[in-house]
Amino acid sequence: MPVITTEKDGKSNSNIVEVETATIRFAGDSGDGIQLTGTQFTNTSAFFGNDISTLPDFPAEIRAPAGSLPGVSGFQINFSSRDIRTPGDQPNALVAMNPAALKVHLSDLKSGGIIIANSDSFGRLNLRKAGYKTNPLEDGTLGSYRLIPIPLTELNSSALKDVDLPKKDADRCKNFFALGITYWLYERSLEPTLGWIKTKFKKNQKILEANTLALRAGYNYADTIELFTTHYRVRTAELSPGRYRNITGNEATAFGFIAASQMAKRPLFYASYPITPASDILHELSQHKNFGIRTFQAEDEIAAIGAAIGASFAGHLGLTGTSGPGVSLKSEAIGLAVMTELPVVVANIQRGGPSTGLPTKTEQADLLQAMFGRNGECPAAIVAPDTPAGCFSMAFEAFRLAIQFMTPVFFLSDGYLANGAEPWKIPLVKDLPNIAVDFRTDPEGFQPYLRDEKTLSRPWAIPGTPGLEHRIGGLEKQHLTGDVSYNSENHDFMVRLRAEKIRKIANFIPDVEVFGESEGELLVVGWGSTYGAITSAVESMQEEGISVSSIHLRYLNPFPRNLGDILSRFRKVLVPELNLGQLLMVLRARYLVDAVGFNKVRGLPFKISELKVKIRELV
Amino acid sequence: MSDQDNQGQKVSAALQLRRQDFVSDQEVRWCPGCGDYSILAQTQKTLPELNIPRENFVFVSGIGCSSRFPYYVNTYGFHGIHGRAPTLATGIKASRPELSVWVITGDGDALSIGGNHFMHTIRRNLDINIILFNNRIYGLTKGQYSPTSEFGKKTKSTPIGSIDYPINPLCIAISNEATFVARSIDVDVKHLSSVLTQAAQHKGVSFVEVFQNCNIYNDGAFKHFAKREFRDDRTISLEHGKPLIFGKNRDKGIRMNGLNLEVVDLGNGVSESELLVHDVYSPEPHLANMLARMDYPDFPVPIGLFRSLAKPTYDELMEAQIQDAISRRGKGDLEKLLNAGDVWVVE
Numbered sequence: 001m002p003v004i005t006t007e008k009d010g011k012s013n014s015n016i017v018e019v020e021t022a023t024i025r026f027a028g029d030s031g032d033g034i035q036l037t038g039t040q041f042t043n044t045s046a047f048f049g050n051d052i053s054t055l056p057d058f059p060a061e062i063r064a065p066a067g068s069l070p071g072v073s074g075f076q077i078n079f080s081s082r083d084i085r086t087p088g089d090q091p092n093a094l095v096a097m098n099p100a101a102l103k104v105h106l107s108d109l110k111s112g113g114i115i116i117a118n119s120d121s122f123g124r125l126n127l128r129k130a131g132y133k134t135n136p137l138e139d140g141t142l143g144s145y146r147l148i149p150i151p152l153t154e155l156n157s158s159a160l161k162d163v164d165l166p167k168k169d170a171d172r173c174k175n176f177f178a179l180g181i182t183y184w185l186y187e188r189s190l191e192p193t194l195g196w197i198k199t200k201f202k203k204n205q206k207i208l209e210a211n212t213l214a215l216r217a218g219y220n221y222a223d224t225i226e227l228f229t230t231h232y233r234v235r236t237a238e239l240s241p242g243r244y245r246n247i248t249g250n251e252a253t254a255f256g257f258i259a260a261s262q263m264a265k266r267p268l269f270y271a272s273y274p275i276t277p278a279s280d281i282l283h284e285l286s287q288h289k290n291f292g293i294r295t296f297q298a299e300d301e302i303a304a305i306g307a308a309i310g311a312s313f314a315g316h317l318g319l320t321g322t323s324g325p326g327v328s329l330k331s332e333a334i335g336l337a338v339m340t341e342l343p344v345v346v347a348n349i350q351r352g353g354p355s356t357g358l359p360t361k362t363e364q365a366d367l368l369q370a371m372f373g374r375n376g377e378c379p380a381a382i383v384a385p386d387t388p389a390g391c392f393s394m395a396f397e398a399f400r401l402a403i404q405f406m407t408p409v410f411f412l413s414d415g416y417l418a419n420g421a422e423p424w425k426i427p428l429v430k431d432l433p434n435i436a437v438d439f440r441t442d443p444e445g446f447q448p449y450l451r452d453e454k455t456l457s458r459p460w461a462i463p464g465t466p467g468l469e470h471r472i473g474g475l476e477k478q479h480l481t482g483d484v485s486y487n488s489e490n491h492d493f494m495v496r497l498r499a500e501k502i503r504k505i506a507n508f509i510p511d512v513e514v515f516g517e518s519e520g521e522l523l524v525v526g527w528g529s530t531y532g533a534i535t536s537a538v539e540s541m542q543e544e545g546i547s548v549s550s551i552h553l554r555y556l557n558p559f560p561r562n563l564g565d566i567l568s569r570f571r572k573v574l575v576p577e578l579n580l581g582q583l584l585m586v587l588r589a590r591y592l593v594d595a596v597g598f599n600k601v602r603g604l605p606f607k608i609s610e611l612k613v614k615i616r617e618l619v
Numbered sequence: 620m621s622d623q624d625n626q627g628q629k630v631s632a633a634l635q636l637r638r639q640d641f642v643s644d645q646e647v648r649w650c651p652g653c654g655d656y657s658i659l660a661q662t663q664k665t666l667p668e669l670n671i672p673r674e675n676f677v678f679v680s681g682i683g684c685s686s687r688f689p690y691y692v693n694t695y696g697f698h699g700i701h702g703r704a705p706t707l708a709t710g711i712k713a714s715r716p717e718l719s720v721w722v723i724t725g726d727g728d729a730l731s732i733g734g735n736h737f738m739h740t741i742r743r744n745l746d747i748n749i750i751l752f753n754n755r756i757y758g759l760t761k762g763q764y765s766p767t768s769e770f771g772k773k774t775k776s777t778p779i780g781s782i783d784y785p786i787n788p789l790c791i792a793i794s795n796e797a798t799f800v801a802r803s804i805d806v807d808v809k810h811l812s813s814v815l816t817q818a819a820q821h822k823g824v825s826f827v828e829v830f831q832n833c834n835i836y837n838d839g840a841f842k843h844f845a846k847r848e849f850r851d852d853r854t855i856s857l858e859h860g861k862p863l864i865f866g867k868n869r870d871k872g873i874r875m876n877g878l879n880l881e882v883v884d885l886g887n888g889v890s891e892s893e894l895l896v897h898d899v900y901s902p903e904p905h906l907a908n909m910l911a912r913m914d915y916p917d918f919p920v921p922i923g924l925f926r927s928l929a930k931p932t933y934d935e936l937m938e939a940q941i942q943d944a945i946s947r948r949g950k951g952d953l954e955k956l957l958n959a960g961d962v963w964v965v966e
Contacts, residue, residue: 047963192961239965243958255957262953269714289944291951294713294937299739303706306699306736310679310710313697314718318710336700426962429954463695463711463718466674471643471689473698483645484690 014226016187018233021080023088024182026175027105028097028118030073031063033175038075039421040179044192046246046423049236050079053532054421055087055605058360067121067129072104079186081235085387085532087420089607093185095178097121097152099130106142114146114228116181118174120153148227152177159217163210173207173214180218185231190215239423247424249388249417250277253321253347254284256395258291261317263396264403264435267292269311270319271304276359277415278321278349301329305346309333312342313472315439315462317399321347324366325356327373334408335374338498340472341449341458343402343409346380347395350414350528352603361603362416364528365579370410371557371586377495379502381405382557384412386531389424391417394554400435405505406457412556414578416605417529443467448482455508456501458482506558512566516542516549519569521619524550525595527583530576530606537611546619556583559590567593572618574598576606636667643693654805654831655684658752659691661812666692669819671719678721679708681733684759684833685725685752702733705740708747709933716934719819720747727757730766730788741795741824743933748818748825751788752805756837768837788828789911789925793904798823798928800907802921804830804845810856810922817924823932844920853915857923862894865919873918880909882918899927 004018024041028034035056046052057074064071078088093114096102098121109115122137136142137149156174163170176193183190193215201208222228247255261268270293272282286295294316298304304320312318322330327348337344350366352358370382381401385394391413402409440446440459448470449458461468470482478485479493514523515535526534531552538550551566553559567573567587573595575584581597588595598614600606641663649655666676676694680686682701689696699707704722712720722740729737729751741749756774757763763776767788771780792800799821803811811829818825830841844853855865855873863873870885872894883889898906907926914920 043961047961049963049965241965243962243964245958245960245962258951258956259953262951267714269710271710288951288956289941290948291953291956292941292945293951294941296709296713296937298706298709299735302703303709303736303739306703306706307710307713310697310707310712311714312710313707314677314711314715316710316714332700333703340697426957429957463677464674464715466672469674469694471678471696471698473689473696474700475698 009231014228015230016233017230018235020082020234021078021084021088022093022186022232022234023076023078023091024093024095024186025074025076025091025105025108026095026178027072027074027101028175029066029100030059030061030071031066032073032097033172034073034075034097037175037179038077040193040196041182041188042077042421043196043246044183044188045077045079046244047192048189049239050081050234051084051237051239052077052079052246052422053084053087054078055416056419065129067098067100067126069100069104069130072100074101074105079234081237083237085536086605086608089609093182095182097175097178099126099132099136102136103130103132109145111144112146115142115148116178117147117149118152118178119149120151122149150181150227155217155221156214159213160210163206163213165206165210169207170210173210176211176214177218177221180215180220181222181227184219184222185228187231187233190219240425242425244423244425246421247389248419248421249385249391249413250280250349250419251284252389252391252424253385253395253411253413253418254281256392257285257319257345257399258288258293259392259432260396260399260435261291261293263432264317264399264437266437267294267316268319269294269296269308269316270321271296271298271307271311272321273298273301273304273326275301275323275326277351277418278323278326278347280418281321281347281349301326302333305330305333305344308344309337309340309342312337312344313340313462315460317403318342318344319347320344321349323349323351323359324353324369327366327369331374334380335376335378336474337408338374338378338380339474339477341406343399343406343460345398345402345409345411347398347411347413349418350412352601358603360415362414362529362605363578363601363603364412364414364530365582365601366412367527367556367579367582368585370412377499379499379557381407381409381502381505382412383409383555384528384553385417386528386552386554388417388420388422390531390554392424392427396432400433401505401508403435403437404457404508405455405501406460407502412528414529439465440468441465447480448472449477449480451480456497456504503558506561509555509558509560511562512551512553512560514549514551514566515539517547518549518566520549521547521570522549522572522574522615523567523570524548524574524576524615525553525567525583525587526550526576527553527556530578533606533608533611534576536608537615540608540612541615546615548615548619553583564591567591567595572596574614574618576611576614578605634670634672636673638663638667640673641666641693643691645690647691648687649684650835652834653684654754654833655688655752657805657808658750658811658829658831659688661808661815663692665812665815665819668816669719675717676719676721677711678723679704679711680723681725681728682759683725683728683757685723685831686728688723702728702731703736704728705733705736705749709740709743709745712745712747712934713937716746716938722747722749724749724751726751726753726755726765726767726788730786730791738791738795741792741797741826744796744798744823744930746822746824746932746934748827750815750818750827750829752831753788753828754831754833754837755840756833758833758836762836787911790908792826793908793911793926796904797826797926798930799825800911800925801826801923802828802830802925804841804922805832806845807850807922814924821927823928823930844915853919855913855919855921857897857910857921857925859897859899859924862891862896864891864894871919880913880918899924901926902928
């Protein structure tokens, strides 16, 4: 890692190495509090003023057998004094709470990286469960790393010996002990976590006391014992002035929908069925009933979208959230929303597929499903956020488009964005755009399928409005009257009209911006969560003088108006995707451009390094 | 209920709605002789008397001959997808509880593909009216058997007889704790109109099964008890508080024999006082369920109101939670929400 300075620490006997960026990964048994530990480190670092980016990595099972490989849960944080966009290609430090965690994560650790291992859990049974024949902490195989075995369980126990807690509960505080050690290692303040413990456990004094003691004890242990010859300093980053908070993609998504509801002055109706990784959106929205948000946990995915469509018909903002398998179930109903031209937003927090796939791993393989996954010619608009904080503005956009064009809109996020965190510059409400909602009220000349000249949208005429009584449904509609029609010319006309309506959205969305020169040797095109890795890789290559630029699409149907022109200005086009080439297929078909893909389907985001290798190959 | 009545008095003076106001401009396309015409006519006769502004009605349907219904009524309507009308109705009613929401469905739409939503919407006691046109066949797709078709029925998809055991829609409704369960027959127009009115007035989910004759694919399915010459002897009209008596001469009755129902001849040493007295308000579903299972030839086919309970509705509970949240925390403040949690300032 780029070292800025090294100096002797006056207080302890170690060196302080200042680095620009550091990446730490916590790993242990699920149920060991790894996610909590990682989140605390993240919040502390963000509060301190580093730019941060996270990658939680959970197993699908609620609790796999203790000590087993499938039960390992991980959390990686990249924190920096400069603007960073990814959780880091490789950790510099790995905290392994058991042998299975070490087994699963060691290969990712940078050579020479730090391993903090809980030596107490490296007994015969755990070693066997992890597939180790000998103890790696003792057999010399970890010679190329800076190995620091610590008897965490025992140390934690003795730190808590005066607290009146059963052993099992006291042991569970060892993750705070480990956290305390890492706080010392990276010069983090204890205050934010101490404050959090005080609030979170105020109803349970013993746990409050135990966690506080464990955290302090870990910190003091690292400080006193001179475990580390070096500790690290990562200065605050230069973020632009404003108010900030940490936010995960799912939180930002929920807030974006709430904001749209407020600016449109229409109540939100969220209907959903619990599914990983979307369930948190339901949890978050159900807490805000005082915003008039009605949340409905439906009996299944189809009931969820049915209710959302019904709510939109009635004049609320119908919204449903799910993952890939849920979109499959909702397909017929989405078709109904397209035919009845109602404003409904379908949020797909994508995960590894196909079928049940990998519920807790990220992927972006549902793009073609969003574009084409319905019977007939059935277009829907598609937007996709690019960062966790970016979920806010694209969720808002989804409703702006849904309402203005009276159409279903897909919001394509993914598991990595959903659970990843970064600092978010909180927008001022006065700066948020208004969303105009003009319900039809005048019966004079009303027809359910009249068209707005500019947008081709039909009127939003809701039940309860006198004189506008009408019927809509899934059968083909006659132009203007909206009556059921089987007429052949009319059907051809209406299919084309619905397609044209979606195409016209291009006149109301921003052009895509090029990162780098507007023409050159290679253009890298991405969508969704690959933004961070692609942009960082491209930036790094640009600094080497390579002729490469990138664009990132947040509007996928329709595409921005200037896309075709941009594609034509580069000799080669590369489309890195976490699928087998879906955007690639559409770009090639639509723009007749001989683009190539870089495709990875491992349930993990791209690394900056692997993108750089690919770019180098092409230029 | 009383609120609606008071509202109704004010509204009815101004409304003066007539049957004609509920007739749409669409040509009705059911087969001549279809039982649906009768149900449509009784509905259009009943709606003006409910004292609800026409613009507040929403008719939601799925797929099937029954589900063409909304096109023929001049109110807001949604012809949805097969089996999913209750889901659309849930979104409509839960977001706008002031609307009068009707689900028009059939035996296939509600009990086959729609079984799941049928069950859950009833369980939630959403304040809507679900009218199920039971013709014991799939009419629109031209003659396959349905979940209510008799065992052994020969149809296009079961040429040597159906091996499916049928189900009774009333029993499903009762087992899902429906708070209003009723049945009528397409040809008994006065009875039908009365049942529809009671269904509309009930606060909570109102389930009505209507025996409907499909004269093309399953003609005469109910003839054996619904035909005028048989009706008095082979059906029983349930009335709350009255003993269960039927027959043209009102000479037959129903009483309990242990845990089972038994038909008895009155006068043969059997007096009226031994008969079962109907109670629609019984909190337990046992009576309603037993009566619902009565079928010809062992028993008269029951029509009328089986059960009517008062219970908070899903839509009112949802609305109450919203209002409660607002009164406790104040109306949502977006600025506060976005800035909640650990915020730090960069100068």
